[in-house]
Amino acid sequence: MPRRDWAQFHSPKNLASALSVEAAELLEHFQWLTEAQSHSLDAPKKAEVAAEAADVLLYLLQLCDKLDIDLVKAAHLKMVVNGEKYPVARARGSSRKYTET
Amino acid sequence: MPRRDWAQFHSPKNLASALSVEAAELLEHFQWLTEAQSHSLDAPKKAEVAAEAADVLLYLLQLCDKLDIDLVKAAHLKMVVNGEKYPVARARGSSRKYTET
Amino acid sequence: MPRRDWAQFHSPKNLASALSVEAAELLEHFQWLTEAQSHSLDAPKKAEVAAEAADVLLYLLQLCDKLDIDLVKAAHLKMVVNGEKYPVARARGSSRKYTET
Protein backbone atom coordinates (compact mmCIF):
# COMPACT_ATOMS: atom_id res chain seq x y z
CA MET A 1 0.00 0.00 0.00
CA PRO A 2 1.40 3.39 -0.90
CA ARG A 3 2.58 5.15 2.21
CA ARG A 4 0.99 8.56 1.72
CA ASP A 5 -1.75 7.62 -0.76
CA TRP A 6 -1.02 10.55 -3.03
CA ALA A 7 -1.08 8.42 -6.17
CA GLN A 8 -4.59 9.64 -6.90
CA PHE A 9 -3.19 13.08 -7.76
CA HIS A 10 -0.28 11.73 -9.76
CA SER A 11 -1.75 11.17 -13.18
CA PRO A 12 0.80 11.60 -15.97
CA LYS A 13 -1.04 14.79 -16.96
CA ASN A 14 -0.63 16.27 -13.49
CA LEU A 15 2.98 15.13 -13.17
CA ALA A 16 3.80 16.75 -16.52
CA SER A 17 2.35 20.02 -15.18
CA ALA A 18 4.30 19.73 -11.94
CA LEU A 19 7.50 19.02 -13.88
CA SER A 20 7.00 22.10 -16.00
CA VAL A 21 6.24 24.26 -12.96
CA GLU A 22 9.40 23.07 -11.18
CA ALA A 23 11.51 23.74 -14.28
CA ALA A 24 10.12 27.29 -14.31
CA GLU A 25 10.96 27.71 -10.62
CA LEU A 26 14.51 26.72 -11.47
CA LEU A 27 14.55 29.22 -14.34
CA GLU A 28 13.28 31.95 -12.00
CA HIS A 29 16.64 31.93 -10.21
CA PHE A 30 18.37 32.93 -13.44
CA GLN A 31 15.92 35.26 -15.12
CA TRP A 32 17.44 38.58 -14.10
CA LEU A 33 21.06 37.44 -14.05
CA THR A 34 23.43 38.02 -16.92
CA GLU A 35 24.86 34.93 -18.55
CA ALA A 36 28.18 35.71 -16.90
CA GLN A 37 26.58 35.98 -13.45
CA SER A 38 24.80 32.68 -14.00
CA HIS A 39 28.15 30.88 -14.03
CA SER A 40 29.09 31.89 -10.52
CA LEU A 41 26.23 31.53 -8.05
CA ASP A 42 26.95 32.06 -4.39
CA ALA A 43 26.52 29.08 -2.07
CA PRO A 44 22.96 29.78 -0.82
CA LYS A 45 21.70 30.40 -4.35
CA LYS A 46 23.46 27.28 -5.59
CA ALA A 47 21.76 25.24 -2.85
CA GLU A 48 18.37 26.61 -3.91
CA VAL A 49 19.06 25.79 -7.55
CA ALA A 50 20.16 22.27 -6.55
CA ALA A 51 16.89 21.78 -4.66
CA GLU A 52 14.87 22.87 -7.71
CA ALA A 53 16.93 20.61 -9.97
CA ALA A 54 16.15 17.74 -7.59
CA ASP A 55 12.42 18.52 -7.84
CA VAL A 56 12.64 18.43 -11.62
CA LEU A 57 14.40 15.05 -11.53
CA LEU A 58 11.97 13.56 -9.00
CA TYR A 59 8.90 14.52 -11.02
CA LEU A 60 10.57 13.35 -14.22
CA LEU A 61 11.28 9.95 -12.67
CA GLN A 62 7.73 9.66 -11.34
CA LEU A 63 6.30 10.55 -14.75
CA CYS A 64 8.47 8.00 -16.54
CA ASP A 65 7.59 5.38 -13.93
CA LYS A 66 3.86 5.94 -14.44
CA LEU A 67 4.20 5.73 -18.22
CA ASP A 68 6.61 2.79 -18.15
CA ILE A 69 9.24 4.84 -20.01
CA ASP A 70 12.87 3.76 -19.69
CA LEU A 71 14.40 7.21 -19.23
CA VAL A 72 18.03 6.18 -19.49
CA LYS A 73 17.36 4.29 -22.70
CA ALA A 74 15.42 7.27 -24.07
CA ALA A 75 18.35 9.57 -23.24
CA HIS A 76 20.83 7.27 -24.98
CA LEU A 77 18.60 7.11 -28.03
CA LYS A 78 18.31 10.90 -28.05
CA MET A 79 22.07 11.29 -27.91
CA VAL A 80 22.43 9.00 -30.94
CA VAL A 81 19.75 10.97 -32.80
CA ASN A 82 21.40 14.28 -31.93
CA GLY A 83 24.74 12.91 -33.10
CA GLU A 84 23.22 12.19 -36.50
CA LYS A 85 21.36 15.49 -36.73
CA TYR A 86 24.43 17.56 -35.88
CA PRO A 87 27.50 15.67 -37.14
CA VAL A 88 30.70 17.05 -35.67
CA ALA A 89 32.31 17.91 -38.99
CA ARG A 90 29.46 20.20 -39.96
CA ALA A 91 28.41 21.51 -36.59
CA ARG A 92 31.66 22.55 -34.99
CA GLY A 93 32.05 26.28 -34.67
CA SER A 94 28.59 26.86 -36.07
CA SER A 95 25.63 28.26 -34.20
CA ARG A 96 23.11 27.41 -36.90
CA LYS A 97 21.23 25.09 -34.61
CA TYR A 98 20.88 27.89 -32.12
CA THR A 99 20.22 30.90 -34.26
CA GLU A 100 18.35 29.49 -37.23
CA THR A 101 16.00 26.85 -35.94
CA MET B 1 38.60 20.23 -26.93
CA PRO B 2 34.81 20.18 -27.09
CA ARG B 3 33.69 18.42 -30.19
CA ARG B 4 31.04 20.79 -31.46
CA ASP B 5 32.12 23.94 -29.68
CA TRP B 6 28.61 24.77 -28.52
CA ALA B 7 29.70 25.51 -24.98
CA GLN B 8 29.60 29.23 -25.70
CA PHE B 9 25.79 29.06 -25.83
CA HIS B 10 25.49 26.84 -22.81
CA SER B 11 25.56 29.30 -19.95
CA PRO B 12 23.56 28.11 -16.92
CA LYS B 13 21.04 30.85 -17.70
CA ASN B 14 20.49 29.54 -21.22
CA LEU B 15 20.42 25.91 -20.13
CA ALA B 16 17.77 26.74 -17.53
CA SER B 17 15.67 28.31 -20.29
CA ALA B 18 16.15 25.30 -22.55
CA LEU B 19 15.20 22.95 -19.72
CA SER B 20 12.00 24.89 -19.06
CA VAL B 21 11.12 24.95 -22.76
CA GLU B 22 11.62 21.18 -23.09
CA ALA B 23 9.48 20.55 -20.00
CA ALA B 24 6.72 22.62 -21.62
CA GLU B 25 7.05 20.61 -24.84
CA LEU B 26 6.53 17.49 -22.77
CA LEU B 27 3.48 19.07 -21.12
CA GLU B 28 2.07 19.99 -24.52
CA HIS B 29 1.44 16.29 -25.23
CA PHE B 30 -0.90 16.12 -22.24
CA GLN B 31 -2.63 19.48 -22.22
CA TRP B 32 -5.89 18.48 -23.93
CA LEU B 33 -6.04 14.93 -22.61
CA THR B 34 -8.14 13.95 -19.63
CA GLU B 35 -6.24 12.56 -16.67
CA ALA B 36 -7.62 9.13 -17.53
CA GLN B 37 -6.40 9.39 -21.14
CA SER B 38 -2.98 10.48 -19.93
CA HIS B 39 -2.48 7.05 -18.35
CA SER B 40 -2.78 5.14 -21.61
CA LEU B 41 -0.82 6.75 -24.44
CA ASP B 42 -0.56 4.89 -27.70
CA ALA B 43 2.90 3.77 -28.81
CA PRO B 44 3.79 6.69 -31.13
CA LYS B 45 2.72 9.26 -28.55
CA LYS B 46 4.61 7.41 -25.83
CA ALA B 47 7.76 7.48 -27.98
CA GLU B 48 7.37 11.25 -28.44
CA VAL B 49 6.92 11.75 -24.72
CA ALA B 50 9.99 9.60 -24.04
CA ALA B 51 12.04 11.76 -26.41
CA GLU B 52 10.89 14.94 -24.64
CA ALA B 53 11.65 13.39 -21.26
CA ALA B 54 15.14 12.59 -22.54
CA ASP B 55 15.62 16.21 -23.60
CA VAL B 56 14.62 17.36 -20.12
CA LEU B 57 17.11 14.98 -18.52
CA LEU B 58 19.95 15.91 -20.87
CA TYR B 59 19.56 19.64 -20.24
CA LEU B 60 19.20 19.03 -16.52
CA LEU B 61 22.45 17.05 -16.48
CA GLN B 62 24.26 19.73 -18.50
CA LEU B 63 23.03 22.45 -16.17
CA CYS B 64 24.13 20.56 -13.07
CA ASP B 65 27.47 19.80 -14.68
CA LYS B 66 28.08 23.50 -15.42
CA LEU B 67 27.15 24.51 -11.88
CA ASP B 68 29.01 21.64 -10.24
CA ILE B 69 25.80 20.41 -8.63
CA ASP B 70 25.63 16.76 -7.56
CA LEU B 71 22.13 16.00 -8.81
CA VAL B 72 21.77 12.56 -7.24
CA LYS B 73 22.86 13.91 -3.87
CA ALA B 74 20.45 16.83 -4.24
CA ALA B 75 17.62 14.41 -5.03
CA HIS B 76 18.40 12.29 -1.98
CA LEU B 77 18.48 15.38 0.19
CA LYS B 78 15.14 16.50 -1.23
CA MET B 79 13.56 13.15 -0.48
CA VAL B 80 14.70 13.41 3.13
CA VAL B 81 13.33 16.96 3.36
CA ASN B 82 10.01 15.91 1.83
CA GLY B 83 9.81 13.01 4.26
CA GLU B 84 10.08 15.46 7.14
CA LYS B 85 7.67 18.00 5.65
CA TYR B 86 5.01 15.41 4.98
CA PRO B 87 5.31 12.69 7.63
CA VAL B 88 3.37 9.58 6.72
CA ALA B 89 1.18 9.57 9.79
CA ARG B 90 -0.18 13.04 9.05
CA ALA B 91 -0.10 13.02 5.28
CA ARG B 92 -1.74 9.75 4.37
CA GLY B 93 -5.18 10.12 2.93
CA SER B 94 -4.91 13.88 2.98
CA SER B 95 -4.66 16.15 -0.02
CA ARG B 96 -3.73 19.22 1.99
CA LYS B 97 -0.39 19.54 0.28
CA TYR B 98 -2.12 19.59 -3.06
CA THR B 99 -5.17 21.68 -2.46
CA GLU B 100 -4.07 24.14 0.18
CA THR B 101 -0.55 25.18 -0.66
CA MET C 1 13.95 59.37 -17.07
CA PRO C 2 12.56 56.01 -16.03
CA ARG C 3 11.31 56.16 -12.50
CA ARG C 4 12.88 53.03 -11.04
CA ASP C 5 15.66 52.52 -13.56
CA TRP C 6 14.96 48.83 -13.94
CA ALA C 7 15.11 48.94 -17.73
CA GLN C 8 18.62 47.53 -17.65
CA PHE C 9 17.22 44.15 -16.55
CA HIS C 10 14.35 44.22 -19.01
CA SER C 11 15.90 42.86 -22.18
CA PRO C 12 13.40 41.00 -24.36
CA LYS C 13 15.25 37.79 -23.48
CA ASN C 14 14.75 38.37 -19.75
CA LEU C 15 11.15 39.50 -20.15
CA ALA C 16 10.37 36.34 -22.12
CA SER C 17 11.79 34.30 -19.22
CA ALA C 18 9.78 36.26 -16.68
CA LEU C 19 6.61 35.82 -18.74
CA SER C 20 7.14 32.07 -18.89
CA VAL C 21 7.83 31.88 -15.15
CA GLU C 22 4.64 33.82 -14.33
CA ALA C 23 2.59 31.58 -16.63
CA ALA C 24 3.96 28.57 -14.74
CA GLU C 25 3.04 30.19 -11.41
CA LEU C 26 -0.48 30.55 -12.72
CA LEU C 27 -0.47 26.90 -13.81
CA GLU C 28 0.73 25.84 -10.37
CA HIS C 29 -2.65 26.79 -8.91
CA PHE C 30 -4.33 24.22 -11.15
CA GLN C 31 -1.88 21.36 -11.29
CA TRP C 32 -3.44 19.08 -8.66
CA LEU C 33 -7.05 20.07 -9.29
CA THR C 34 -9.37 18.04 -11.45
CA GLU C 35 -10.75 19.79 -14.50
CA ALA C 36 -14.11 19.98 -12.76
CA GLN C 37 -12.57 21.60 -9.67
CA SER C 38 -10.74 24.10 -11.86
CA HIS C 39 -14.08 25.59 -12.91
CA SER C 40 -15.11 26.60 -9.40
CA LEU C 41 -12.30 28.22 -7.48
CA ASP C 42 -13.07 29.73 -4.11
CA ALA C 43 -12.67 33.49 -3.72
CA PRO C 44 -9.14 33.58 -2.22
CA LYS C 45 -7.81 31.18 -4.86
CA LYS C 46 -9.53 33.16 -7.60
CA ALA C 47 -7.88 36.35 -6.34
CA GLU C 48 -4.47 34.65 -6.46
CA VAL C 49 -5.08 33.41 -9.97
CA ALA C 50 -6.19 36.90 -11.03
CA ALA C 51 -2.95 38.35 -9.64
CA GLU C 52 -0.88 35.80 -11.60
CA ALA C 53 -2.89 36.50 -14.75
CA ALA C 54 -2.13 40.19 -14.25
CA ASP C 55 1.60 39.44 -13.98
CA VAL C 56 1.44 37.50 -17.24
CA LEU C 57 -0.30 40.39 -18.97
CA LEU C 58 2.09 43.01 -17.60
CA TYR C 59 5.20 41.12 -18.74
CA LEU C 60 3.59 40.41 -22.11
CA LEU C 61 2.88 44.11 -22.61
CA GLN C 62 6.40 45.09 -21.60
CA LEU C 63 7.89 42.53 -23.98
CA CYS C 64 5.76 43.72 -26.88
CA ASP C 65 6.60 47.32 -26.06
CA LYS C 66 10.35 46.58 -26.12
CA LEU C 67 10.06 44.76 -29.45
CA ASP C 68 7.67 47.27 -31.00
CA ILE C 69 5.07 44.54 -31.51
CA ASP C 70 1.43 45.59 -31.89
CA LEU C 71 -0.12 42.91 -29.67
CA VAL C 72 -3.76 43.64 -30.51
CA LYS C 73 -3.01 43.53 -34.23
CA ALA C 74 -1.07 40.27 -33.77
CA ALA C 75 -4.01 38.77 -31.89
CA HIS C 76 -6.44 39.78 -34.62
CA LEU C 77 -4.14 38.28 -37.25
CA LYS C 78 -3.87 35.08 -35.26
CA MET C 79 -7.65 34.81 -34.99
CA VAL C 80 -7.94 35.13 -38.77
CA VAL C 81 -5.24 32.48 -39.26
CA ASN C 82 -6.92 30.13 -36.78
CA GLY C 83 -10.23 30.65 -38.56
CA GLU C 84 -8.66 29.44 -41.80
CA LYS C 85 -6.80 26.54 -40.20
CA TYR C 86 -9.87 25.23 -38.41
CA PRO C 87 -12.91 26.09 -40.55
CA VAL C 88 -16.14 25.69 -38.63
CA ALA C 89 -17.70 23.15 -40.98
CA ARG C 90 -14.80 20.73 -40.55
CA ALA C 91 -13.81 21.46 -36.98
CA ARG C 92 -17.12 21.39 -35.14
CA GLY C 93 -17.53 18.39 -32.90
CA SER C 94 -14.03 17.18 -33.68
CA SER C 95 -11.10 17.06 -31.32
CA ARG C 96 -8.51 16.41 -34.03
CA LYS C 97 -6.72 19.64 -33.28
CA TYR C 98 -6.40 18.60 -29.70
CA THR C 99 -5.64 14.94 -29.89
CA GLU C 100 -3.71 14.58 -33.12
CA THR C 101 -1.49 17.61 -33.49
Place this chain on the structure above:
Amino acid sequence: MPRRDWAQFHSPKNLASALSVEAAELLEHFQWLTEAQSHSLDAPKKAEVAAEAADVLLYLLQLCDKLDIDLVKAAHLKMVVNGEKYPVARARGSSRKYTET
Protein backbone atom coordinates in the same frame (compact mmCIF):
# COMPACT_ATOMS: atom_id res chain seq x y z
CA MET D 1 -24.28 27.52 -29.70
CA PRO D 2 -20.50 27.59 -29.79
CA ARG D 3 -19.28 27.45 -33.35
CA ARG D 4 -16.59 24.77 -33.10
CA ASP D 5 -17.76 23.08 -29.92
CA TRP D 6 -14.28 23.01 -28.44
CA ALA D 7 -15.43 24.26 -25.06
CA GLN D 8 -15.31 20.71 -23.68
CA PHE D 9 -11.51 20.84 -23.84
CA HIS D 10 -11.26 24.35 -22.43
CA SER D 11 -11.39 23.79 -18.70
CA PRO D 12 -9.44 26.42 -16.75
CA LYS D 13 -6.91 23.71 -15.90
CA ASN D 14 -6.30 22.93 -19.56
CA LEU D 15 -6.22 26.59 -20.58
CA ALA D 16 -3.62 27.29 -17.88
CA SER D 17 -1.48 24.50 -19.35
CA ALA D 18 -1.91 25.83 -22.87
CA LEU D 19 -1.00 29.34 -21.71
CA SER D 20 2.17 28.07 -20.08
CA VAL D 21 3.13 26.04 -23.15
CA GLU D 22 2.65 29.06 -25.44
CA ALA D 23 4.74 31.25 -23.14
CA ALA D 24 7.51 28.64 -23.36
CA GLU D 25 7.25 28.62 -27.16
CA LEU D 26 7.74 32.37 -27.06
CA LEU D 27 10.76 31.93 -24.77
CA GLU D 28 12.22 29.34 -27.14
CA HIS D 29 12.88 32.10 -29.68
CA PHE D 30 15.17 33.84 -27.19
CA GLN D 31 16.90 31.02 -25.37
CA TRP D 32 20.18 30.96 -27.31
CA LEU D 33 20.32 34.69 -28.07
CA THR D 34 22.37 37.10 -26.05
CA GLU D 35 20.43 39.86 -24.30
CA ALA D 36 21.84 42.30 -26.85
CA GLN D 37 20.69 40.16 -29.78
CA SER D 38 17.24 39.87 -28.24
CA HIS D 39 16.72 43.60 -28.74
CA SER D 40 17.09 43.48 -32.50
CA LEU D 41 15.18 40.60 -34.06
CA ASP D 42 14.98 40.43 -37.82
CA ALA D 43 11.56 40.77 -39.44
CA PRO D 44 10.69 37.06 -39.85
CA LYS D 45 11.72 36.27 -36.27
CA LYS D 46 9.77 39.28 -35.01
CA ALA D 47 6.67 38.05 -36.83
CA GLU D 48 7.05 34.62 -35.22
CA VAL D 49 7.43 36.18 -31.78
CA ALA D 50 4.36 38.35 -32.41
CA ALA D 51 2.35 35.24 -33.30
CA GLU D 52 3.43 33.51 -30.08
CA ALA D 53 2.63 36.63 -28.06
CA ALA D 54 -0.83 36.60 -29.64
CA ASP D 55 -1.31 32.96 -28.60
CA VAL D 56 -0.38 33.84 -25.04
CA LEU D 57 -2.89 36.71 -24.99
CA LEU D 58 -5.69 34.66 -26.53
CA TYR D 59 -5.32 31.82 -24.00
CA LEU D 60 -5.04 34.33 -21.18
CA LEU D 61 -8.27 36.01 -22.26
CA GLN D 62 -10.06 32.66 -22.58
CA LEU D 63 -8.87 31.61 -19.13
CA CYS D 64 -10.03 34.85 -17.53
CA ASP D 65 -13.33 34.61 -19.35
CA LYS D 66 -13.95 31.08 -18.02
CA LEU D 67 -13.08 32.12 -14.47
CA ASP D 68 -14.96 35.41 -14.65
CA ILE D 69 -11.77 37.34 -13.88
CA ASP D 70 -11.60 41.00 -14.91
CA LEU D 71 -8.08 40.99 -16.32
CA VAL D 72 -7.74 44.75 -16.80
CA LYS D 73 -8.91 45.40 -13.25
CA ALA D 74 -6.49 42.74 -11.95
CA ALA D 75 -3.63 44.38 -13.87
CA HIS D 76 -4.48 47.80 -12.44
CA LEU D 77 -4.60 46.33 -8.94
CA LYS D 78 -1.24 44.66 -9.49
CA MET D 79 0.33 47.90 -10.63
CA VAL D 80 -0.88 49.60 -7.46
CA VAL D 81 0.47 46.75 -5.34
CA ASN D 82 3.83 46.84 -7.14
CA GLY D 83 3.99 50.59 -6.64
CA GLU D 84 3.66 50.07 -2.90
CA LYS D 85 6.09 47.16 -2.75
CA TYR D 86 8.79 49.01 -4.68
CA PRO D 87 8.42 52.72 -3.91
CA VAL D 88 10.38 54.89 -6.31
CA ALA D 89 12.51 56.55 -3.67
CA ARG D 90 13.87 53.25 -2.42
CA ALA D 91 13.88 51.23 -5.62
CA ARG D 92 15.56 53.52 -8.11
CA GLY D 93 19.00 52.44 -9.10
CA SER D 94 18.71 49.28 -7.04
CA SER D 95 18.52 45.77 -8.37
CA ARG D 96 17.57 44.22 -5.04
CA LYS D 97 14.26 42.99 -6.38
CA TYR D 98 16.08 41.22 -9.14
CA THR D 99 19.12 39.83 -7.46
CA GLU D 100 17.98 39.13 -3.96
CA THR D 101 14.50 37.72 -4.18
